[in-house]
Amino acid sequence: xxxxxxxxxxxxxxxxxxxxxxxxxxxxxxxxxxxxxxxxxxxxxxxxxxxxxxxxxxxxxxxxxxxxxxxxxxxxxxxxxxxxxxxxxxxxxxxxxxxxxxxxxxxxxxxxxxxxxxxxxxxxxxxxxxxxxxxxxxxxxxxxxxxxxxxxxxxxxxxxxxxxxxxxxxxxxxxxxxxxxxxxxxxxxxxxxxxxxxxxxxxxxxxxxxxxxxxxxxxxxxxxxxxxxxxxxxxxxxxxxxxxxxxxxxxxxxxxxxxxxxxxx
Amino acid sequence: xxxxxxxxxxxxxxxxxxxxxxxxxxxxxxxxxxxxxxxxxxxxxxxxxxxxxxxxxxxxxxxxxxxxxxxxxxxxxxxxxxxxxxxxxxxxxxxxxxxxxxxxxxxxxxxxxxxxxxxxxxxxxxxxxxxxxxxxxxxxxxxxxxxxxxxxxxxxxxxxxxxxxxxxxxxxxxxxxxxxxxxxxxxxxxxxxxxxxxxxxxxxxxxxxxxxxxxxxxxxxxxxxxxxxxxxxxxxxxxxxxxxxxxxxxxxxxxxxxxxxxxxxxxxxxxxxxxxxxxxxxxxxxxxxxxxxxxxxxxxxxxxxxxxxxxxxxxxxxx
Numbered sequence: 001x002x003x004x005x006x007x008x009x010x011x012x013x014x015x016x017x018x019x020x021x022x023x024x025x026x027x028x029x030x031x032x033x034x035x036x037x038x039x040x041x042x043x044x045x046x047x048x049x050x051x052x053x054x055x056x057x058x059x060x061x062x063x064x065x066x067x068x069x070x071x072x073x074x075x076x077x078x079x080x081x082x083x084x085x086x087x088x089x090x091x092x093x094x095x096x097x098x099x100x101x102x103x104x105x106x107x108x109x110x111x112x113x114x115x116x117x118x119x120x121x122x123x124x125x126x127x128x129x130x131x132x133x134x135x136x137x138x139x140x141x142x143x144x145x146x147x148x149x150x151x152x153x154x155x156x157x158x159x160x161x162x163x164x165x166x167x168x169x170x171x172x173x174x175x176x177x178x179x180x181x182x183x184x185x186x187x188x189x190x191x192x193x194x195x196x197x198x199x200x201x202x203x204x205x206x207x208x209x210x211x212x213x214x215x216x217x218x219x220x221x222x223x224x225x226x227x228x229x230x231x232x233x234x235x236x237x238x239x240x241x242x243x244x245x246x247x248x249x250x251x252x253x254x255x256x257x258x259x260x261x262x263x264x265x
Numbered sequence: 266x267x268x269x270x271x272x273x274x275x276x277x278x279x280x281x282x283x284x285x286x287x288x289x290x291x292x293x294x295x296x297x298x299x300x301x302x303x304x305x306x307x308x309x310x311x312x313x314x315x316x317x318x319x320x321x322x323x324x325x326x327x328x329x330x331x332x333x334x335x336x337x338x339x340x341x342x343x344x345x346x347x348x349x350x351x352x353x354x355x356x357x358x359x360x361x362x363x364x365x366x367x368x369x370x371x372x373x374x375x376x377x378x379x380x381x382x383x384x385x386x387x388x389x390x391x392x393x394x395x396x397x398x399x400x401x402x403x404x405x406x407x408x409x410x411x412x413x414x415x416x417x418x419x420x421x422x423x424x425x426x427x428x429x430x431x432x433x434x435x436x437x438x439x440x441x442x443x444x445x446x447x448x449x450x451x452x453x454x455x456x457x458x459x460x461x462x463x464x465x466x467x468x469x470x471x472x473x474x475x476x477x478x479x480x481x482x483x484x485x486x487x488x489x490x491x492x493x494x495x496x497x498x499x500x501x502x503x504x505x506x507x508x509x510x511x512x513x514x515x516x517x518x519x520x521x522x523x524x525x526x527x528x529x530x531x532x533x534x535x536x537x538x539x540x541x542x543x544x545x546x547x548x549x550x551x552x553x554x555x556x557x558x559x560x561x562x563x564x565x566x567x568x569x570x571x572x573x574x575x576x577x578x579x580x581x582x583x584x
Binding site for chain 2: 017020021022024025028029032033100101102104105106107108109110111112263264265
């Protein structure tokens with residue numbers, strides 16, 4: 001076929017223009033709801049810091065050599081990353097698939113499911129990286145000392161956020177209804193959230209729980225952020241980055257598989 | 266099965282010149298089968314859409330029209346058969362095909378918190394309109410859909426008809442060669458429907474190839490150069506509407522009104538005279554009456570129409 005069409009190179013996988021298309025849609029949409037998102041992601045950590053700071057802070061002044069406010073302030077960063085990635089990914093994906101049918105429109109365009117999922121996860125990761133810094137800024141207002149290592153926090157948040165975003169997309173992909181999210185939130189996210197050392201150290205936990213925590217990306221994220229903020233990064237932190245990257249890559253492929261199953265029949 | 270849609274009545278400006286070496290068919294489906302578990306949604310469908318024509322897929326709900334549309338964008342993958350869109354084999358080369366197609370979905374999936382213009386902007390990116398052409402593409406689509414004055418309006422503030430027009434405009438930002446319209450006017454007021462018909466007709470006269478599924482007979486009759494009647498996942502007839510009518514229902518029908526008992530009598534009588542009938546709620550239509558004067562039943566003579574063909578072939582009534 002000697003047509004102009006035939007000279008167009010075969011379109012590949014993970015094309016930049018396809019990713020850009022999906023990202024532009026998210027960015028333009030974000031311009032219509034950024035105020036409420038920014039409000040909640042600022043007010044929530046403030047409330048956490050006030051509650052834990054005044055509540056526990058009156059009982060314990062230091063934990064593991066850190067001021068309690070500093071300890072909670074850094075712990076809340078990882079929590080904020082989780083909340084601004086896993087939850088929007090779960091609910092957003094489900095809504096866009098089921099109710100808004102946005103994905104039908106996107107997949108009718110020259111965008112494949114792999115590109116759609118990747119772009120959505122990149123976008124959520126970026127948001128999580130940025131919003132993850134908000135509790136840190138609030139903690140600075142509460143007395144956390146600024147440090148150069150803090151500049152690493154958005155990147156740590158981005159890597160963790162990419163994993164959690166894909167985790168959320170996977171859950172949405174495999175769920176038939178919103179109700180299934182309850183199981184995941186109660187049985188997976190809540191234990192991971194509490195076994196992360198955000199609000200209290202895990203020293204008092206039985207040893208098996210501490211071993212288990214090593215596999216918890218949220219725990220590794222908390223540890224990395226503390227190391228960066230308090231300026232004591234070491235070689236073991238490279239391992240923590242590895243855990244986060246490995247987690248991200250694994251759930252990324254799972255998310256693509258889940259959504260392909262859901263969107264293409 | 267007469268399922269090859271003939272382009273012969275369309276030679277002229279709208280038909281692509283062979284010297285251009287373009288594929289002559291915008292869509293070619295052969296023996297396509299799509300099953301969902303026990304259900305066979307598309308069952309050996311053959312469909313050809315020549316470039317520059319408007320083909321209507323007419324069928325009752327559940328005939329497999331929407332599945333056919335999904336197959337053409339590779340959102341459904343066929344179990345058997347061959348599919349080609351604009352010369353690209355599906356599903357392997359579907360991305361190239363999708364880049365050159367516009368799709369108007371049955372269910373509104375606009376971004377409702379965005380403005381009209383923002384919705385179009387997003388689609389210029391999704392359809393890879395080069396940066397320098399984006400602005401012009403948006404303006405052209407706004408004008409085509411007569412939404413220039415509404416460009417800054419949020420979608421959730423638009424009327425149903427305007428949203429539909431935007432949905433069509435959105436599918437045209439990249440000037441696609443082929444536009445797939447899935448039930449473009451379903452659930453709309455008659456006035457709004459006519460507005461959309463005018464819009465679709467404008468596309469048609471510009472030479473855009475259209476495949477439109479519908480279960481409104483009038484829509485198919487008005488807009489389609491050729492109609493493919495689908496039933497239970499397969500094509501039961503294809504051709505220009507007027508030819509289909511002539512071939513299957515003749516030129517004239519006699520419409521006889523009366524109570525249920527009377528209608529049953531009329532049916533029996535017509536059948537004994539070797540004529541086909543169909544119930545139309547309050548009346549019986551006797552088909553193929555074509556200038557017979559000896560027939561003694563009293564009724565209203567009317568030209569045969571596509572609906573007669575449809576009911577004869579599918580055995581199903583339609584909205």
